[in-house]
Amino acid sequence: MNLRNTADQAFVRETNLSLVLRLIHNQSPVSRAQMAGITGLNKSTVSSLVDELIERRLVHETGSNSGGAGRPATLLEINPQAGSIIGVELGVDFVSVAVTDVLGNILWRKREDARQEDGQEKMINQTLQIVKEAITAGKRKNYHFMGIGLSTPGTVDVDKGLLIFAPNLHWHNVPFVRIFSEQAKLKVFVENDANAAAIAEHLFGTARQCQDFLFVFAGVGIGGGLFLNGKLYRGRNGYAGEIGHSPIMAEPSQTVCHCGNRGCWETYANQYSIIQRIQARLEVRRSSIIPKLMADQNAPLSIPLIKQAADAGDREAIDSFTEAGHAMGQGFAGLINIFNPERIILGGPLSMAGEYLLPAIKETVALHALPEINKQVEILLSPFGPDASLIGAIAIVVDDLLAHPAKVERR
Numbered sequence: 001m002n003l004r005n006t007a008d009q010a011f012v013r014e015t016n017l018s019l020v021l022r023l024i025h026n027q028s029p030v031s032r033a034q035m036a037g038i039t040g041l042n043k044s045t046v047s048s049l050v051d052e053l054i055e056r057r058l059v060h061e062t063g064s065n066s067g068g069a070g071r072p073a074t075l076l077e078i079n080p081q082a083g084s085i086i087g088v089e090l091g092v093d094f095v096s097v098a099v100t101d102v103l104g105n106i107l108w109r110k111r112e113d114a115r116q117e118d119g120q121e122k123m124i125n126q127t128l129q130i131v132k133e134a135i136t137a138g139k140r141k142n143y144h145f146m147g148i149g150l151s152t153p154g155t156v157d158v159d160k161g162l163l164i165f166a167p168n169l170h171w172h173n174v175p176f177v178r179i180f181s182e183q184a185k186l187k188v189f190v191e192n193d194a195n196a197a198a199i200a201e202h203l204f205g206t207a208r209q210c211q212d213f214l215f216v217f218a219g220v221g222i223g224g225g226l227f228l229n230g231k232l233y234r235g236r237n238g239y240a241g242e243i244g245h246s247p248i249m250a251e252p253s254q255t256v257c258h259c260g261n262r263g264c265w266e267t268y269a270n271q272y273s274i275i276q277r278i279q280a281r282l283e284v285r286r287s288s289i290i291p292k293l294m295a296d297q298n299a300p301l302s303i304p305l306i307k308q309a310a311d312a313g314d315r316e317a318i319d320s321f322t323e324a325g326h327a328m329g330q331g332f333a334g335l336i337n338i339f340n341p342e343r344i345i346l347g348g349p350l351s352m353a354g355e356y357l358l359p360a361i362k363e364t365v366a367l368h369a370l371p372e373i374n375k376q377v378e379i380l381l382s383p384f385g386p387d388a389s390l391i392g393a394i395a396i397v398v399d400d401l402l403a404h405p406a407k408v409e410r411r
């Protein structure tokens with residue numbers, strides 16, 4: 001046998017191993033016979049692949065199906081104890097770190113406010129510090145780490161492990177993978193926050209069976225993860241999905257976006273826009289419980305505080321969310337017309353006010369999206385809410401595990 005054939009066979013084996021592992025992840029609990037039926041592989045090949053996955057402790061047997069005729073078949077599922085994963089979400093004004101199992105169940109977490117004004121080095125060091133805490137906490141519980149996923153706003157070169165440019169952080173060319181792998185001695189992956197959240201939605205969330213959906217990540221900025229034809233769409237250079245910077249208006253008087261332009265969609269619909277709407281209302285002395293809440297809690301104006309006011313029935317808070325929801329809906333309508341998705345999922349910090357935003361988003365979409373496309377779209381909130389991109393950071397590690405089960409590391 002020549003080397004070429006051996007290499008081909010190894011490649012086929014790894015591809016099939018990944019195929020079976022993905023299937024178990026997606027359809028579990030599932031039997032060997034069912035997988036043979038779905039994949040078209042013969043039963044003995046499936047059994048041999050499953051044996052290897054069990055040996056690698058990625059999969060385990062879980063009872064049997066008793067329904068139907070014939071002998072009950074043993075069912076398989078992902079072994080939640082396969083290993084632990086560290087997810088890092090780098091926000092613009094916070095840092096969040098979680099340790100989860102391979103199914104995304106949170107075992108440990110910590111979130112700290114961060115100040116982008118303090119500079120890149122300080123914010124990265126703060127993040128590294130929490131990652132080291134996570135590792136120490138995990139080691140104490142005997143966790144074995146498979147890797148670190150990091151989600152960040154901005155354009156990311158996934159292959160080089162590099163943040164190219166984050167307008168909201170004013171950061172350029174940050175070699176995240178090198179920095180974090182040197183410090184943590186683990187495999188590190190980096191991805192744009194909205195892309196990561198879209199992958200999480202496909203692996204663990206509301207889009208498991210969905211081939212065409214858009215994830216809208218809303219917070220300080222608005223980012224999009226475009227999941228098309230069953231795959232994340234990255235565009236020519238890997239930067240697709242910067243939906244927040246779509247120019248929807250270009251009047252000279254409008255707020256300057258962090259990217260330097262005017263008229264970007266996110267400046268009308270991000271969290272600052274909601275805070276500005278409230279400030280404008282308070283300046284004209286509208287009656288609201290917000291100033292009292294701020295005084296009582298000795299806290300600045302924030303989305304959680306505005307949400308609290310809205311929950312108490314405060315008109316100004318509710319109306320501000322509704323206005324922002326209408327502005328969001330304009331962008332959603334454009335996305336629906338362009339991509340004809342099955343679903344649009346809203347997540348990220350602003351989704352905590354989803355109950356106020358969603359009705360307004362849907363109303364505007366109904367007005368602006370083409371009716372025959374719109375009637376097929378479901379607009380919903382991410383089950384991970386404000387944690388969408390944190391779970392996304394976990395998901396990019398799991399996605400690599402599903403793609404390369406034979407290369408799994410545990411440290």
Ligand SMILES: [Zn+2]
Pocket residue numbers: 244245257258259260261264
């Ligand atoms: Zn912009």
